Amino acid sequence: MGHPQSGSDKMGKSRLFRIFLILGSLFMILLIIIYWDDVGATHFYLHTTVSGPHFSHVPSESHSTSRHKADDDKGNSFLSDIDAFINQFLEGTNEPSQQTREDGAPEASHNQTGEAGKQEERYVPRREWKIHLTPISAEMRQRQESRKQLIHDVCTNGTLDFLGKNRTFDDIPNRDLDHLIVDDRHGIIYCYVPKVACTNWKRIMIVLSESLLVDGVPYQDPLDIPQEHIHNSSIHFTFNKFWKRYGKFSRHLMKIKLKKYTKFLFVRDPFVRLISAYRNKFEQENEDFYKRFAVVMLRKYSNYSDPPASVVDAFAAGIRPSFSNFVQYLLDPQTEKEMSFNEHWRQVYRLCHPCQINYDFVGKLETLEEDAEHLLRILRVDNIVQFPASYRNRTVTSWEQDWFANIPFELRRKLYKLYEADFQLFGYSKPEKLLHE
Numbered sequence: 001m002g003h004p005q006s007g008s009d010k011m012g013k014s015r016l017f018r019i020f021l022i023l024g025s026l027f028m029i030l031l032i033i034i035y036w037d038d039v040g041a042t043h044f045y046l047h048t049t050v051s052g053p054h055f056s057h058v059p060s061e062s063h064s065t066s067r068h069k070a071d072d073d074k075g076n077s078f079l080s081d082i083d084a085f086i087n088q089f090l091e092g093t094n095e096p097s098q099q100t101r102e103d104g105a106p107e108a109s110h111n112q113t114g115e116a117g118k119q120e121e122r123y124v125p126r127r128e129w130k131i132h133l134t135p136i137s138a139e140m141r142q143r144q145e146s147r148k149q150l151i152h153d154v155c156t157n158g159t160l161d162f163l164g165k166n167r168t169f170d171d172i173p174n175r176d177l178d179h180l181i182v183d184d185r186h187g188i189i190y191c192y193v194p195k196v197a198c199t200n201w202k203r204i205m206i207v208l209s210e211s212l213l214v215d216g217v218p219y220q221d222p223l224d225i226p227q228e229h230i231h232n233s234s235i236h237f238t239f240n241k242f243w244k245r246y247g248k249f250s251r252h253l254m255k256i257k258l259k260k261y262t263k264f265l266f267v268r269d270p271f272v273r274l275i276s277a278y279r280n281k282f283e284q285e286n287e288d289f290y291k292r293f294a295v296v297m298l299r300k301y302s303n304y305s306d307p308p309a310s311v312v313d314a315f316a317a318g319i320r321p322s323f324s325n326f327v328q329y330l331l332d333p334q335t336e337k338e339m340s341f342n343e344h345w346r347q348v349y350r351l352c353h354p355c356q357i358n359y360d361f362v363g364k365l366e367t368l369e370e371d372a373e374h375l376l377r378i379l380r381v382d383n384i385v386q387f388p389a390s391y392r393n394r395t396v397t398s399w400e401q402d403w404f405a406n407i408p409f410e411l412r413r414k415l416y417k418l419y420e421a422d423f424q425l426f427g428y429s430k431p432e433k434l435l436h437e
Contacts, residue, residue: 021375112277122428132377142375147362148425154425155355161347162421169258169356170251179343179351182257183209184237186381189257191265191352195276196365200388201266202230204376207385212233222388264361264375266368267426270419271434275403276395277344278326287311291340293329297321301328323407331414348422362426400434409437 088273155165157350163171183189192198203222205211210218212225212235219225229235242250251371268276279290298304302325309316323327327336330345343351351357361378363371372387413435416423423430 002331004379017369029327058130067402082113119386129214135375136374140370143367144361144374147364148359150427151354151359151362151425154421158424160421160424164350164353165355165421167356169353172353172356174240176350176353177254178233180239180357181205181236182238182261185209186379187261188379189261189263191263191357192350193265193273193348195273195280196266196268197368197390198266199230199389202236204385204387206230206235208381209237210239210330220385220387243326258357262361262379263336263357263359265348265349265354265359265361265364266363266371267422268365269428270347270422271400271404271431272395272397274326274330274345274415274419275323275399279395282326283346285311285315288316297325300332301325322406323403327407327411327415330418349425356423364426400431404434408436 011071065101100372130178154160179191179193181187181202183190183205188205190201190205190209192201200222203225206225206229207219212219212229214224239254242254245251280286282294287310294314296308298307298319298321302321304319308317308319313322328433330341335341341350349355361371361375363375368390369387373382376385376387407415416435418428422428
């Protein structure tokens with residue numbers, strides 16, 4: 001007969017099991033850290049906070065060492081330190097940050113002393129916060145609350161159904177996140193909508209993120225940025241690029257930034273935006289848009305079986321698609337079977353996903369100057385950059401009647417249905433006079 005195991009043997013095996021468990025856990029943590037480094041997570045800014053401006057420096061090594069030493073003095077275990085380290089990589093620093101009052105002025109911060117608080121990038125001049133003597137008006141704050149509430153109501157309670165309304169953020173394909181530009185330096189996410197002042201807002205984002213340098217120094221004046229760089233996708237860090245940098249952690253990091261950063265977009269009357277897109281892309285000589293879209297419209301809707309090979313030849317011959325041809329192209333079911341709508345006429349809800357992303361600020365082109373001033377003040381960057389003066393030859397709502405004069409009422413109503421979600425989400429009235437005889 002075998003002898004029963006003694007209590008000490010059982011305790012020894014139990015202790016050995018716990019030791020192996022701890023060692024295995026440490027090994028897994030090490031693998032995670034190594035993998036994280038491989039996918040480039042060290043590029044993730046640890047100094048970003050909930051919203052508003054963020055310091056461009058990273059805490060010094062001596063400051064970090066002293067903080068960990070203090071933690072050790074408090075009796076934190078090695079495992080707790082490792083866990084906190086990983087959490088810091090995933091969710092950013094937990095140090096207190098400078099807070100913003102409702103009027104946009106900074107409150108005093110207690111963590112700006114010491115050597116780390118004095119560090120500045122060598123090419124960034126020290127700037128004082130811009131002091132505002134008056135708070136943001138109640139009217140401007142209410143404007144934003146009303147716009148955000150309307151989006152929430154249409155997304156959750158509205159009877160209108162549209163593509164992607166009820167999906168989650170995880171359901172959005174990576175390719176459809178290419179309009180969300182991230183500025184980690186200031187904790188800002190901007191969803192750009194073509195034909196809604198996006199050129200100037202991209203200029204602003206380049207200045208703030210310091211993503212474009214000249215002679216080793218970032219641009220400080222938005223209007224100094226060369227035109228060819230403004231819409232260069234390689235200049236802007238967008239959500240769809242996260243996978244390449246962060247690997248399988250990309251969606252998790254997107255959600256963290258969506259939670260912590262200030263998110264904004266600008267919108268415009270949907271029909272006026274379409275007119276503006278047509279004017280810009282088909283009434284001006286644009287070789288790319290002529291070959292990709294105008295030739296198709298001329299062949300299918302204008303009876304040109306053999307349109308000129310180049311836009312220069314087409315314009316010289318007085319040949320170009322009409323606005324009516326453009327509307328026919330948009331309404332043709334075959335159009336999106338061949339390719340998705342171009343970003344210049346794709347619906348805003350498909351570009352910016354307002355039912356999945358809780359935007360902090362919703363600007364409108366119709367109130368651009370006021371909204372731009374309000375937003376830059378909220379972001380606390382109005383001491384760094386100013387919104388460029390607006391272009392005055394802007395397509396306006398009063399032109400709609402003339403532009404739609406040759407469009408049959410049936411096509412007008414179909415076009416409204418195509419963009420109805422944008423009308424409702426962003427508070428644009430249904431153009432009844434335009435849709436009914």
